[in-house]
Amino acid sequence: MEITHQKRRYTNRVITLLTDFGYRDGFVGSMKGVILGINPGAQIVDISHEVQPQNIDEAGFILFSTYNHFPEGTIHVAVVDPGVGSPRKIIAVKTRNYIFLSPDNGLLKYIFFREKNCRVFEVTNRIFFLNRVSSTFHGRDIFAPVSAHLSLGTNINEIGKKTRNFIKPEIEKPSVEENRISGAIIHIDHFGNLITNISTNELRNFKRKNNTIINAGNIRIDGIKRSYSSVEENKPVALFSSSNLLEISINQGNAHKNLKLEVGDKIELTFE
Amino acid sequence: MEITHQKRRYTNRVITLLTDFGYRDGFVGSMKGVILGINPGAQIVDISHEVQPQNIDEAGFILFSTYNHFPEGTIHVAVVDPGVGSPRKIIAVKTRNYIFLSPDNGLLKYIFFREKNCRVFEVTNRIFFLNRVSSTFHGRDIFAPVSAHLSLGTNINEIGKKTRNFIKPEIEKPSVEENRISGAIIHIDHFGNLITNISTNELRNFKRKNNTIINAGNIRIDGIKRSYSSVEENKPVALFSSSNLLEISINQGNAHKNLKLEVGDKIELTFE
């Protein structure tokens, strides 16, 4: 009875895919074919395949804003991999609830930042790879079959040895002064909303939040609101996004197009 | 025996997703993660996530042309939601074969128009929401978990109270005169086909359909044909679409680009 239950749990496991492969070619389809050939019961979910080609930071942010809404045991596969075929490592990271598979290129920086206990393994055991590994498509030849074997219950330490030697970029945090927080735009979403690296944490110590002034480029916004519709249509608004990060938007409009702000641009909060 | 059967039916249920969230961010992935966390056996199908941002009418049409091809019991989740975070309602609508979840903003107008017995409930029971509901992403925090609970067999009247107070826009119907039908283009599809609001119903009473003249902009088309290939390549053709609506196309070409007609443009049929 218990075995049956355990089997069900494993074979049903969710595998998410996040890549810069696009939807036009069959790249993502090939990965899914390989996974289903190994675990026919895997639940495969696309997170995104429209990461800008080779934009590791963008993939990292999308994963950060998504991963912890998946059920315990989910295997997150993130392949933005400009170094494919070079001697760069592939890592498997075990956190409390999830396993992450990614090239060792900093894509997982937000995971390392937010998750307390990350155990990192180097993916080296060729038993779990396709027989023939190309030098241009490890998504299909390594990531897909390894994730499928993990979803069937293969222990992460069978995949390769634990390592302390991996790339772990610093997160650029906002600077907090007595009366001022300085941050930057780190992501622009499909609606043109400008997501910053300023979270509710940074604001916790400021008492007069209602009198916050937000400055970004030529724009000045008064106060942090609760929802887009707290301001009139086509007016800019600052609020906390669904990932708890300060976001600049235009109610029913596109802040990116209208305010001409880009990823990396500075944003400053002052409290009056 | 019966219980088993019923269980299978429920846990296997199809949940469709239709949004303007795009494929680039992890918005849709987050919704799926939440659903699978509640019902690991849910069959999730994307209808579209490329609705133009905040274009409620477009979402309504896409849902209309799709929904009744799904198996009985399917839960259709449609989130184009410019009013997210405002006091706008969320409604659950029970028809003979389906349940629909949508913001109360008119998105379901074609469903109300076509389905005879719609029972409408206001979605209010926070037991079925995520613990923490953001003010910007109800797709993830309300729609996803509510749909998952419904797919597990939760009765719709546990979700909230029945209501008669909801937005039900009029469908703009074509005007039918003695020898003339006047309608409008209501959708342009991926191939550039121009879909109108003139259905086979309007034509039922006209006897000499073969001599129909279709006028739209500067274009005059003679007769309603059976298929694209009823005319030569690159020639315009009028026919009934797969949704039984009159459609203007160009055989192996793009009518939208070539004929310079847009959503809202008038179209007129006369019978000689």
Added chain:
Amino acid sequence: MEITHQKRRYTNRVITLLTDFGYRDGFVGSMKGVILGINPGAQIVDISHEVQPQNIDEAGFILFSTYNHFPEGTIHVAVVDPGVGSPRKIIAVKTRNYIFLSPDNGLLKYIFFREKNCRVFEVTNRIFFLNRVSSTFHGRDIFAPVSAHLSLGTNINEIGKKTRNFIKPEIEKPSVEENRISGAIIHIDHFGNLITNISTNELRNFKRKNNTIINAGNIRIDGIKRSYSSVEENKPVALFSSSNLLEISINQGNAHKNLKLEVGDKIELTFE
């Protein structure tokens, strides 16, 4: 016991979809709805829906580069169908491991080329179609239900009669001379990589592969490398793609944009 196993195998079967329908309308969703209505356990995988409208060759290549990564028994449905509604046939093709469904328009040319024993059937048995077949959307009305019935175990010869009368275009093969191979670009992928029709087979008989010179347009590349990162960033590189075809790329860049080469452009290899 055996019956149970067989049943599981069938009801779980993978059905892949490859079309030019795009992701904006509900076309693909409708197909999935029809499939799940017939076989609720079908595993549906999207290969691509962003084939350029009516580009049969592009669809053929994407299918070629993808199909054999799927588990045995997979049913591949490929619908790029400019002749929909005309008297063109629909064919079902049985190979050793797979079944293919496609309009009879040459889309499967690479399958006929690579697979030794193709048995071709004309899809005619209306029992397996939707009751009402439109003249514009056979993807939903014929391909989807037929694939679902095949996935449930319906024998391919119940779908229609075996035929020898179908379209089988020649594959344009590279010309191989004593010291020279002349081929062409046949696909450009999402990253702008230029895929040619020159495979490892053509090179097998040339001894001094290391001194290969690749000429395409104004570009000259020395040698075939193992991976993108074998050259410096932003430099062109020739290598064998994940489909074993010679590919011209730019390390961490876009060869299509930078080298101004298109599908159909010639490429020449000489050996010094």
